[in-house]
Amino acid sequence: KNEVEQSPQNLTAQEGEFITINCSYSVGISALHWLQQHPGGGIVSLFMLSSGKKKHGRLIATINIQEKHSSLHITASHPRDSAVYICAVGAETSGSRLTFGEGTQLTVNP
Amino acid sequence: DAGITQSPRHKVTETGTPVTLRCHQTENHRYMYWYRQDPGHGLRLIHYSYGVKDTDKGEVSDGYSVSRSKTEDFLLTLESATSSQTSVYFCATAIQGYEQYFGPGTRLTVT
Numbered sequence: 001k002n003e004v005e006q007s008p009q010n011l012t013a014q015e016g017e018f019i020t021i022n023c024s025y026s027v028g029i030s031a032l033h034w035l036q037q038h039p040g041g042g043i044v045s046l047f048m049l050s051s052g053k054k055k056h057g058r059l060i061a062t063i064n065i066q067e068k069h070s071s072l073h074i075t076a077s078h079p080r081d082s083a084v085y086i087c088a089v090g091a092e093t094s095g096s097r098l099t100f101g102e103g104t105q106l107t108v109n110p
Numbered sequence: 111d112a113g114i115t116q117s118p119r120h121k122v123t124e125t126g127t128p129v130t131l132r133c134h135q136t137e138n139h140r141y142m143y144w145y146r147q148d149p150g151h152g153l154r155l156i157h158y159s160y161g162v163k164d165t166d167k168g169e170v171s172d173g174y175s176v177s178r179s180k181t182e183d184f185l186l187t188l189e190s191a192t193s194s195q196t197s198v199y200f201c202a203t204a205i206q207g208y209e210q211y212f213g214p215g216t217r218l219t220v221t
Contacts, residue, residue, distance in 0.1 A: 002152075004152065030208075031208055033209070033210075035212075041198065041214065041215050042212070042214055042215070043200065043212040043215075044212070045209050045210065045211070045212075048208060048209045086152065086153070088152075088153075090208065095160075096141050096158070096160065096204060096206075096208065097143075097155055097158065097168065098153075098155075098210065099152075100152030100153040100154075101152050102150065102151065102152045103152065
């Protein structure tokens with residue numbers, strides 16, 4: 001079993017829909033990251049969080065430390081949100097190293 | 111944008127040849143990482159560095175070596191490339207070892 005599990009693996013939505021991507025992990029963590037990888041391949045960091053909730057524009061990330069679970073929400077989705085969304089955790093025992101989930105491929109159709 | 115470049119961006123090489131990939135950063139970040147990305151796997155750590163001349167192995171380090179003689183450069187070497195090392199390679203940097211900034215990636219094909 002991977003230390004970081006994402007669901008779903010693939011997600012297709014219509015423009016305007018509310019989207020949720022889930023991430024579960026099995027180790028104690030110091031922080032959890034959400035990353036976005038666009039079709040061109042570039043990877044950018046969206047959020048880093050260790051508790052509660054963060055919001056940036058239409059993106060919201062939440063984390064429940066007790067349940068070892070995080071969600072990434074996209075409100076009013078748009079075709080430009082189409083990308084791979086990656087969850088990564090920094091384990092308490094791993095120093096600066098991150099462990100990555102396999103990613104969720106999101107396609108938003110107009 | 112942390113000013114991270116990777117070179118080359120694309121490379122095709124033959125089995126058994128040595129290959130060196132370069133990661134260059136202009137932000138004076140202390141930590142640098144090399145990952146590979148393959149279908150069916152998340153990004154996997156090959157090697158990382160926590161300072162000049164300070165490096166350590168990641169989860170998939172076999173067949174790879176690294177060097178960091180300057181803060182801004184982190185080199186990944188495949189001493190004798192194999193077809194299983196065909197992949198997309200990403201470099202990343204971090205200030206305090208948490209939020210990471212990624213380079214554009216290098217697509218390597220070993221024939």
